[in-house]
Amino acid sequence: MEGFEEAEILLVEDSPEDAEITIRGLKRANLGNKVLWLKDGEAALEYLFADGQFAGRPAPRPRVVLLDLKMPKVDGLEVLKQIKADPRTRTIPVVMLTTSTQEGDMLRSYDLGVNSYLVKPVDFKQFSEEITRIGYYWVVMNKVLG
């Protein structure tokens, strides 16, 4: 994986295959080298808050966090909650990238302040295009602080 400090996109995804597909899509937008992939929510939180295995490092500020919902240990909603609760990380855009179309999940996510909610389509082409667009939008187009 790429260097931590330069990660502009934090991808939190527990399935390596899904991660590969997503990163492939991001590569299409020439964002492949800006991605940090973490396998579970705990690692993601430790990274964002410079804690645990990432202790001692300067706090990162990715331009977007692509977050899966269903993950072992700490799941997506919990990560979202903590990101949005802490003033240090509240302003980081979080995009839910999940298979779940459940209205309940969507509702809870928006309740917790998610910036966008995307459902992964099965069709690879479609997915690829979406990821490309997402990456381009949040990393290139979207303006952030700092």
Place this chain on the structure above:
Amino acid sequence: MSPGSERGRPAPRSAIERQAFAGFFSAIVIVALVAFIGYASARRFIETSRSVAHAHAVLVALQGIQAALNDAISAQRGYLITSSENYTNDRETAISDLETSVQLAKELIVDNAQQARLQLLEQQLAKRRALLDEIVVLQQTEGFEAVRERMLAGDTRRADSDLRETLAELETEENRLLSARTAADLRAARWMIGALLGFIVTVVALLAWLFNRIRTGTAELERTDAAVKRYAEEVHDLYNRAPCGYHSLDENGVFVNINDTELQWLGYTREELIGRKHFIDLVTEPGRSGFAHGFSLYKERGQTSDVELDVIRKDGSQFHVLLNSTAIKDENGRFVASRTTLFDITLRQQKERQIAVLNEQLRQQTAQLEAANKELESFSYSVSHDLRAPLRRIDGYAQMLEEDCAAQVAGDGKRYIDVIRRSCQRMATLIDDLLEFSKLSRGEIARRAINMTVLASRAAEEALAACQGKRPQLIIETLPDAHADPALIQHVWGNLLANAVKYSSKREEPLVRVSGVRHNGSVEYHVADNGVGFDMRYADKLFGVFQRLHATDEYEGTGVGLAIVQRIVTRHGGRVWARGEPDRGATFSFSLPAEDA
């Protein structure tokens, strides 16, 4: 119990009494009159007899005068002829008789005119007697020849004839008076007889009328009595055979009255209870103090209701009753007796317990159902998440294979990869449709009035937008409103219109027409297309899940759409059906119950 005793005499009775009284009084009056008339007649009759007797006496007296006079004159003549002393005596006797008769006549005659005549008669008699005496003296002094000359002079004859005339007048007048009297009596008698007859007829008529009135009055009374008796019997019957128990207690709580129903419930005979048993003795131990207290309060207040007690039968078994009571009080406000209604609510109690048990069961079942529903929801969620992920990967890696290993997979390899990818897509669609179907089967239906024309138009627009082939001409008529869940019905329209558009898209002039009609108790909607149609033989397969009548390469679809439509419509209480002909189009219809159905 007898009704009506407080109400007073019924009307007919007093009317009859009045009439009878009037009639009898009139009859008595008339009888009195008749009696009076009879009495008056009798008196009159006696009077008349007396008058007649009187008149006869007068006539006899007058005749006596005449006779005595004749005797005297005869005796005189005898003496004149014979100069015998015998004739002097006879003459004396005759004159004495004459005086007696005159005296008698004077006593009897009362009429003034007659009295005048009588006075005249007396004068004439005196004159005649004087003449008699004169002649006797003449005989004694001058002898028979002088007498003969004197008598030839005629004044004795004139005196006699005057006397005879006067007597005759007296007699005639007396007779006239008598006949006048009898004539008057006759007239009076006729009047009286007439009046008598009249009164008697009146009395008879009166009595006849009276008899009739009394007869009809008695008949009416009998009818009224019979009716009263009938009502009394009816009330008695109603009381005894009521479906609830009736009883009355006196101020000490002892039975004074009880109906058959309650006796049956209790298992006692009337004799065992009335005047002997206190009601409180039949109440179970726990209820007794409450009853005793309640009873005295009730006697004050005059009524009580909805009292629940357990009552002991004669055989010791118990049953549960509901009691209402009104107190009967006398005019001074003192308690006389209670009038109580008893309902056996043992059954009701049992039923209430059963209901409670059933409710509990229902609660449990509902809880189970809710739990099952929740399980199903989470299951659907898992399916939605867990099944899609591998599919995405299959598709993704197949594509990556194609992109990265283009050289190795050229030709057949590419085709295989296409199949893999298409299959993934299909599976994803199937999963989506299945999930949708399951979701729509479970959710709550929120009914409201919805504008079907608007819903159908919206669905039509989407269907047209998604149309792959030739866009059909789409006509939506004005549709009657429905009472249903708008989101679910939107699905129905979406499916039906998407189908109609899809299956007619290969036509030269594709046409879809939407119509609706309101019936008594339901509303019907029709979506008709001129598309490929279907064989009616397979009509019942149309609405099955995943059932299709056309191959996927002919027409896209998973076969869940119509199953969803049927599910939604059935859950609303409606019906779906379809008619079609191969190559001649099809009409899909559904009905929904009307709002008040």
